[in-house]
Amino acid sequence: MRLVTMKFSASQTTARVVDQLCAGLRLPRKDLNLNEGVSLGPQDCLIAAFPVFSGRLPAFFQAWMNQIQGRNTPAVAIVVYGNRAYEDALLELSDALSAAGFTVVGAAAVVAQHSIFPTVANGRPDAADFAGIAHFARALLEKGLDAAHPMISSIPGQRPYRKITALPLKPQTNSRCLRCGRCAVVCPVQAIDPAQPHITDKARCVSCTACIHVCPAGARQFPPALYYPAQLVFRQKMKQRRQPEWFL
Numbered sequence: 001m002r003l004v005t006m007k008f009s010a011s012q013t014t015a016r017v018v019d020q021l022c023a024g025l026r027l028p029r030k031d032l033n034l035n036e037g038v039s040l041g042p043q044d045c046l047i048a049a050f051p052v053f054s055g056r057l058p059a060f061f062q063a064w065m066n067q068i069q070g071r072n073t074p075a076v077a078i079v080v081y082g083n084r085a086y087e088d089a090l091l092e093l094s095d096a097l098s099a100a101g102f103t104v105v106g107a108a109a110v111v112a113q114h115s116i117f118p119t120v121a122n123g124r125p126d127a128a129d130f131a132g133i134a135h136f137a138r139a140l141l142e143k144g145l146d147a148a149h150p151m152i153s154s155i156p157g158q159r160p161y162r163k164i165t166a167l168p169l170k171p172q173t174n175s176r177c178l179r180c181g182r183c184a185v186v187c188p189v190q191a192i193d194p195a196q197p198h199i200t201d202k203a204r205c206v207s208c209t210a211c212i213h214v215c216p217a218g219a220r221q222f223p224p225a226l227y228y229p230a231q232l233v234f235r236q237k238m239k240q241r242r243q244p245e246w247f248l
Helices: 013-025 061-065 089-099 127-143 182-186 210-214 224-237
Strands: 002-007 029-031 038-040 044-051 068-070 073-081 102-111 196-200 245-247
Touching (some): 013 044, 061 089, 073 089, 089 102, 102 127, 182 196
Parallel strands (some): 002 029, 002 044, 038 068, 044 073, 073 102
Antiparallel strands (some): 102 245
């Protein structure tokens, strides 16, 4: 069997979760690029992992999912969230996989350092989270990582899914910008023109923070006047540690 990963990881925390799970499953692995299409069969296992944006999957998820097709193919659904809540995101991911011909054999909601307010859940996933992921991998192998062993756990969430809400915080560029264009390359919604990388199309931007993390000059940031008051309030509300959840 071969693992095929489908993931988006602006700040690399989702990637770390996927890496840990794949290491525990100990199978050959292929990573899909963003928006890369593929048709998979029963000899494959899709690991689909996405961050949670306001209780939903990223707005660009479905366009990518439309290019992924399973045929009696097992899949593991993973959402990663910043210690607030994952609400309908995991249910949305499981439903999309099932609609595309996959059999969901397991699912997880994992906590990671918040991508916009990194003082929330700072340093996560940590050693305890990684231990949980390793245990989840062993449990998947024990039950059988194939379409004959579908997940029997119920996933929390509601249908219809909650409305996608746009965040008011959008990255802006300061005078340190080198015009290198790396931010435009990693933007999943083409909100940055490679010819003018110092300008962000706020209508397209989903505040994923990929551009902030990839900038070599630290030139991209959220507007301080809005950001720091919001960070203080959010950090106070979300200071209680939330635990990962596993579904088999």
